[in-house]
Amino acid sequence: MSLDRSDVEKIAHLARLNIAEQDIQEYAENLTDILDLVDQMQAIDTTDIKPMAHPMDAIQRLRSDAVTEGNQRDHLQTVAPAVEAGLFQVPKVIE
């Protein structure tokens, strides 16, 4: 599997990552190397092997639908880059 510049640009866009123009080629080479490494997996027959997502095959616990946390909005917003009147500020989305 070989990735070129346009693949890297597409992946970076999907990941919402700004990549400097001069770094694209190196990422293309690194990512190609990594995909070559992981391609060793394709030689193994895994028909009928159940995918393993958790070591003990545990499933999500359920809890009763009760309020357990108080409102900490102001406290949690102390680390936000921009806040006004209890709302997170972002660039204008709707014209």
Next chain:
Amino acid sequence: MFEKTLAELAQGLASGEFSSVELTRSYLDRIKTEDGALNSFITVTETEALAQAEAADQRRSAGEAGTFTGLPIAHKDIFCTQGVRTSCGSRMLDSFVSPYNATVIENFNTAGAVSLGKTNMDEFAMGSSNESSFYGPARNPWNNDCVPGGSSGGSAAAVAGRLAPAATGTDTGGSIRQPAALCGITGLKPTYGRVSRYGMIAYASSLDQGGPMARTAEDNAMMLNVMAGFDPKDSTSIDKAVPDYTLALNDSLKGLKIGLPKEFFSGEIDPQITTQVQNAIREFEALGATVKEISLPNTQLAIPAYYIIAPAEASSNLSRFDGVRYGHRCEEPTDLEDMYKRSRGEGFGEEVKRRIMVGTYALSEGFYDAYYKKALQIRRLIQQDYVNALSEVDIIMGPTTPHPAFKLGEKSSDPIAMYMEDIFTISLNLAGMPGMSIPCGFANGLPVGLQLIGNYFAEERLLNASHQFQQATDWHKQAPTS
């Protein structure tokens, strides 16, 4: 004082030989003079530490002290600590002062421990050398030109350099065991789900596990007593009773069955490491253990499977860093997409971007079955290898790493070469079982680690075997001179 173990320091506090304030102050002073060379701390919390130490001394004089009251330790900067900058080694979180505590931090606070500060690490725990840290690499106390390993490199360097008697770490593919091996200390990755991940900044959620790093197995047991336990705030925490890990330390090793996987003794491995590990295994035989060769046939597939599963989970976990609620935000974004892209582009370092892109690619439309599903199937095969092996033997042993500590810069431009350093540690995270690294000798003046692997929840047995080895040997007592 700096050569004392946690257990010995606990005795000194209990007998009144010194106070927690005195002890804490001497470590803070030592950090000031020695950490310029090691760079093992990102943040030293002097004021908070002295306040905690004073409170601990008061608790003691009121007759309310527990085992851990007043003991100073350091925390990997991946554990959210309320009121303290928690950077995860990244520019993204350079100004993030956590509004809450990780459960691990909360547990140590409840136990009365003193936190000296937050240790250096590879950015978002992605790395095996500590070189991906935004704050520059921590250095190996045995040779400052060498890496301390990673990602918990700062914790390992601080403990080996006697800047803290113990520290917390996290292990996603070897990040406790590999730096412990490279710095000549003792570290334990517990069973997945044993230690709460709440407030431990996520890299690959199905692999991440917090654990102790200290100089001895006994100190690891003391640490794990505080760290382990069910936590309703962690959805993958396991609800299972926690033993007192110090109780089985002195059990005899007579009849202990040790398995040596042939795949851990072949291929790209420094012959000096093999020799030291074989000597250590002979020591276990002298202690009454029996040894047999076993096989973990899918070992070679662990790195390929890991480099799909971990980046896939990372790409999802790190999507939360969008410049909106916390973390770095770029200057004057033109629109929302520009804000996401530039905030993330500026906030993340090279290796983190690389893994996010690998994960994004593997999870993108049309590739899921070929990559992620395939990797999870291989993961099952690797787990079965361990389950089969551990039905025949009690503990699996082998080297922790194929090489001793390498030079700074030696592998940093070749991601694949760096990934291969985790060949002996990474498969265990996929299987989810516990593993330890203990010092067992030297290669060219640099420490060598022996890895011990046990079945699910066999931490007691690993600690027991390690402790018995440490009663019979003094590799763990060796101190770097630099």
